[in-house]
Amino acid sequence: MRSALNSTVQKPAEQHHQQQQQQQQQQHQHRPPHTHPGVSCPHQALSTMTSPKQFENAGKTPGLQVWRVEKMDLKPIPKELYGEFFSGDSYIVLYTSESLSHSIHTWSGEDTSVDEKMGAAVFMVQLDCFFGGKPIQCTELQNEESSTFLGYFKPGVRYKKGGVASGLQHVVTNVSTVKRLLHVQGRRNIRAAEKDLSWSSFNSGDCFLIDLGTDIYLWSGSKSNRFEALKATEVAKEIQSNERCGRCDIHRIEEGAEPEAVIKLLGPKPELPESSCDVAVDAKNREIAALYLISDAAGSMKTALVGEKNPFKQEMLSNSDCYILDNFGNHKIFVWKGKNANMDERKAALSAANKFIKDKGYPSTTQVLIMPDGGEDALFKQYFVNWIDKYETTGPCQTFSMGRIWGKVIPYDPSTVHENKDMAAQHGMVDNGSGKVQIWRVEGGNKVPLDQSSYGQFFGGDCYLVLYTYSTGGKEKNIIYAWKGEKCTLGEFPASSLIKDCYDGVATQVCVSQGQEPAHLVSIFKKPLVIHLSGCKGGKDKPASNQRLFHIRQSSTKATRAVEVKPNASSLNTNDVFVLKSPKSMFTWVGKAGTPEQEEAAEYVVTLLGGTATRVAETKEPGECWFKTVICAASSVDNSFFCSRHQMISGEHWVEIKNTRLH
Numbered sequence: 001m002r003s004a005l006n007s008t009v010q011k012p013a014e015q016h017h018q019q020q021q022q023q024q025q026q027q028h029q030h031r032p033p034h035t036h037p038g039v040s041c042p043h044q045a046l047s048t049m050t051s052p053k054q055f056e057n058a059g060k061t062p063g064l065q066v067w068r069v070e071k072m073d074l075k076p077i078p079k080e081l082y083g084e085f086f087s088g089d090s091y092i093v094l095y096t097s098e099s100l101s102h103s104i105h106t107w108s109g110e111d112t113s114v115d116e117k118m119g120a121a122v123f124m125v126q127l128d129c130f131f132g133g134k135p136i137q138c139t140e141l142q143n144e145e146s147s148t149f150l151g152y153f154k155p156g157v158r159y160k161k162g163g164v165a166s167g168l169q170h171v172v173t174n175v176s177t178v179k180r181l182l183h184v185q186g187r188r189n190i191r192a193a194e195k196d197l198s199w200s201s202f203n204s205g206d207c208f209l210i211d212l213g214t215d216i217y218l219w220s221g222s223k224s225n226r227f228e229a230l231k232a233t234e235v236a237k238e239i240q241s242n243e244r245c246g247r248c249d250i251h252r253i254e255e256g257a258e259p260e261a262v263i264k265l266l267g268p269k270p271e272l273p274e275s276s277c278d279v280a281v282d283a284k285n286r287e288i289a290a291l292y293l294i295s296d297a298a299g300s301m302k303t304a305l306v307g308e309k310n311p312f313k314q315e316m317l318s319n320s321d322c323y324i325l326d327n328f329g330n331h332k333i334f335v336w337k338g339k340n341a342n343m344d345e346r347k348a349a350l351s352a353a354n355k356f357i358k359d360k361g362y363p364s365t366t367q368v369l370i371m372p373d374g375g376e377d378a379l380f381k382q383y384f385v386n387w388i389d390k391y392e393t394t395g396p397c398q399t400f401s402m403g404r405i406w407g408k409v410i411p412y413d414p415s416t417v418h419e420n421k422d423m424a425a426q427h428g429m430v431d432n433g434s435g436k437v438q439i440w441r442v443e444g445g446n447k448v449p450l451d452q453s454s455y456g457q458f459f460g461g462d463c464y465l466v467l468y469t470y471s472t473g474g475k476e477k478n479i480i481y482a483w484k485g486e487k488c489t490l491g492e493f494p495a496s497s498l499i500k501d502c503y504d505g506v507a508t509q510v511c512v513s514q515g516q517e518p519a520h521l522v523s524i525f526k527k528p529l530v531i532h533l534s535g536c537k538g539g540k541d542k543p544a545s546n547q548r549l550f551h552i553r554q555s556s557t558k559a560t561r562a563v564e565v566k567p568n569a570s571s572l573n574t575n576d577v578f579v580l581k582s583p584k585s586m587f588t589w590v591g592k593a594g595t596p597e598q599e600e601a602a603e604y605v606v607t608l609l610g611g612t613a614t615r616v617a618e619t620k621e622p623g624e625c626w627f628k629t630v631i632c633a634a635s636s637v638d639n640s641f642f643c644s645r646h647q648m649i650s651g652e653h654w655v656e657i658k659n660t661r662l663h
Contacts, residue, residue: 004072004420006623022271023178027540038192039184050641054067054076055126055127055130056470058127058130058459059094059096059102059131059310060094060096060097060100060436062097062098062100062143063095063096064079064082064093064094064095064096064152064405065093065094065096066082066092066093066094067092067093067123068089068090068196069089069090069091069116069120069123070085070121070620072115072119074092074123077091079197081653082152082153082631083152083153083156083157083158083238084157084158084160084344085107085109085114085158085159085160086159086160086161086162086163087109087110087111087112087141087142087159087160087161087162087163088109088111088112088113088161088162088163089108089109089112089116089163090106090107090108090109090112090116090120091106091107091108091120092105092106092120092123093105093106093107093140093149093152094126094127095152101134101140101375102131102134102136103135103137103148104124104127104128104135104136104137104138105138105139105140105149106120106121106123106124106138106139106140107120107138107140107141107142107145107149108120108139108140108141108142109142109163110141110142110143110230111163112163117217121139121350122288124137124350125347125350127619128370129347129446129542132646133337133346134314134371134375134542135326135372135374135478136369136371136372136375137350137368137369137370137373138368138369138370138597139367140351140367141364141365141367141369142159142329143193143365144365144367145157146317147371148449150584151449151451151452151453154234154453155182156192156231156234156235156453157192158193158194158235159190159192160194161194179197179211179212179213180194180196180197180211181194181196181197181201181207181208181209181210181211182194182195182209182211182235183195183201183206183208184206184207184208184209184228184231184232184235185206185207185228185524187266192209192231192232194372195208196400197265197266198266199266199267199269199270199272200279201541202219202221202272203221203272203274204221204222204223204224204255204273204274205221205223205224205273205274206221206224206228207219207220207221207224207229207231207232208221208232209232209235209236209239210262210265210266211239212261212265213244213248214247214248214249214264215248215249215251215261216236216239216240216248216249216250216251217251217253217259217261217262218232218233218236218250218251218253218446218610219253219254219255219258220252220253220254220255220264221255221272221276222230222255222256226459226532227451227454229610230454230608230610231451231453233250233608233610234453236250237250239603243323249307249611252326252610253271253609254583256269256563260376261612268584269597270483280571287311287345288309288310288327289309289310289325289326289327289328289383289507290305290307290308290310290325290326290328291305291307291310291312291316291323291324291325291326292304292305292306292307292323292324292325292326293305293306293321293322293357294322294323294324294335294349294352295321295322295345295346303324303352303356304644305307306323311383311384312383312384313385314384314388314496315387315652317336317338318338319338319339319340319341320338320340320341320350321338321341321345322335322336322338322341322345322346322352322416323335323336324336324340324352324353324356325380325383326360326480327383328362329338329359330367331362331363331365331366331367332366332367333353333357333362333366333367333368333369334358334369334370334371334380335349335350335352335353335368335369335370335371336350336371336373336380337370337371337372337373338373339372339373339374339443349370350368350370353368353370354368356564373504374454413449430470430472430477430479430520431470431472431520432523433520433523433524433525433526434470435468435469435470435471436468436469436470437455437466437467437468437524437525438466438467438469439455439464439465439466439467440465440517441462441463441464442462442463442465443466449464450464453535455525456485456526456527456528456529456530457531457532457608458527458529458530458531458532459485459531459532459534460485460486460488460514460532460533460534460564461485461487461488461533461534462485462486463482463483463485463488464481464482464483464526464549465481465482465483466480466481466482466483466521467468467479467480468480468481468524471560476506478508479508479509479510479520480508480509480510481510481512481521482509482510482511482512483512483514483517483521483529484511484512484513484514485514485531486513486514486515487533487534500522515563516653517529517561519555519559522555522559522560522561523559527550527604528560528561528562528601528604528605529559529560529561529562530550530562530564530605530608531561531562531563531564532564533545533548533564533565533566545567545579546582546583547567547580547582547583548564548567548579548580548581548609549564549566549567549568549571549579549580550562550563550564550565550572550578550579550581550602550605551564551565551576551582552576552578552579552594552598552601552602552605553579553580553598554595554601555575555598559599560597560598562579562601562602562604562605567580572589572591573591574591574592574593574618575591575593575594576593576594576596576598577589577590577591577598577599577601578591579602579605579606579609579613581609585614586606586609586612586613586614587607587609587613587614587615587616588602588603588614588615588616589618589621590615590616590617590618591618592618592619
């Protein structure tokens with residue numbers, strides 16, 4: 001997928017490095033002690049900066065911390081309102097991982113003043129220096145946020161008009177008589193933005209929340225996709241729980257079926273456009289990048305081209321320098337700070353990036369990501385061939401084996417995965433699934449990051465890459481799962497070339513077909529694996545069916561799957577639990593041999609679909625042809641299952657054989 005770097009680019013780069021090293025050796029003699037390249041970046045060394053008192057408890061425990069910039073000061077935001085941003089303000093967002101590593105983001109709204117943007121940049125540098133220059137730093141702009149940033153806020157981000165300059169504050173409310181419209185938009189990265197409360201703000205391709213204080217109407221356009229509907233449900237429940245303390249009702253409505261209250265508020269519904277105008281980004285341009293060296297050798301910050309086309313070699317980066325990686329096709333700039341670079345270059349990294357953006361004539365929405373030496377993320381490393389992390393051993397990729405110990409069946413016990421090696425080997429468990437997970441959907445031969453709130457949900461018409469990172473024996477290891485849905489139209493795993501280019505030799509590779517998921521893959525999601533029917537076509541999700549049936553299954557390792565099947569009565573199985581959704585109702589059907597774990601998984605599926613479900617036990621169905629009544633008489637599905645007890649038995653037998661083949 002990527003061509004080798006042209007040798008004519010490497011030679012000037014090597015010459016430049018030699019010249020730069022000579023210049024630095026001369027400069028080291030005249031440098032003040034605090035700017036020596038071997039010194040880290042503690043905040044005490046910054047004579048012109050002091051860290052705000054809000055940073056005293058920053059980053060000490062895993063999770064999020066959010067501050068708003070108010071008159072060149074920082075004010076913490078209540079946790080209940082994380083994800084709510086005023087378009088006229090700037091914010092600092094700190095994410096602390098379980099291992100206490102840090103990522104710092106600045107967020108600026110589209111109406112933010114230049115002073116507030118500059119203030120946010122200053123606070124980000126101060127917070128970076130407070131942590132010794134080790135965090136990854138990212139600039140985020142309204143409507144242009146990174147997938148990583150959006151993944152921090154499970155219900156999605158919510159934009160509000162105004163800001164601190166207009167006297168608006170973040171206030172936790174219980175009951176409100178507010179009237180507003182939230183536009184929920186996006187296929188993978190979902191945003192909820194406040195819009196004018198009128199039909200002119202609507203379109204058929206998205207979902208909207210009509211928030212009337214005590215009632216929230218979740219309106220789904222006729223051409224909206226599943227992710228938007230799921231995300232809109234989460235946003236509505238977040239408002240219900242945190243802003244209204246449960247004192248409001250959520251109503252789901254479809255386009256064309258608006259209740260009288262909505263018609264009275266907005267008037268008769270006019271003809272709506274199909275969708276909002278989205279700018280299509282050429283997928284190939286996302287991978288094009290150039291590499292520049294940042295230098296202050298001549299007395300002012302300059303940039304020099306090191307590599308004009310990726311993939312680059314890792315040795316092109318000297319830890320005595322700073323670099324800019326220009327991903328111009330994707331409106332993204334990376335700044336890499338060598339650990340031994342002089343203090344002036346490191347402190348001026350963000351300023352150099354902003355100057356670079358201005359000099360190149362790039363849009364002001366271009367994102368800047370600052371990478372410390374040794375703290376690079378996967379987005380940065382993808383532009384380099386055979387990137388090797390510190391302490392990583394190299395060698396040929398080993399084949400992953402789902403081996404079984406002959407003649408001995410060992411029951412699965414997740415609490416003894418690390419101690420009982422025979423059990424772990426028999427069930428294919430390399431660990432207990434507590435490692436780090438990253439997921440991409442494959443679209444047109446490219447990787448598209450999946451929203452973290454959608455982890456554990458696959459679509460049968462798609463292919464996904466799941467990167468799992470775990471530690472064993474003090475070393476970090478990787479497994480890359482390539483999952484292919486049974487309705488994926490591609491004849492072979494389309495992800496094979498992506499795996500080879502990005503992870504060949506550094507990750508165990510496992511190809512997985514739908515229905516054959518290994519126990520370890522299911523275990524990493526910490527919740528039931530949900531597999532929806534269909535998928536995307538031409539980059540667009542198909543609208544979800546109004547009639548849906550999910551089969552809840554459990555493996556020998558207690559890993560639970562919820563697989564959407566055709567809404568036929570013959571799909572029901574006395575050994576399992578099912579969730580049945582129709583336009584007007586939802587049911588959890590419990591077979592005679594269904595387990596409490598399956599019922600618990602069914603509750604999770606009901607939550608994803610939105611609403612509540614009525615529990616129906618096998619043989620206790622309300623009416624002889626109950627299934628047919630629920631699905632709707634106009635449906636063409638096979639509904640004879642409940643109209644004949646003899647056919648019910650034969651239907652169970654058929655499904656039982658089918659499940660044996662799948663397991």
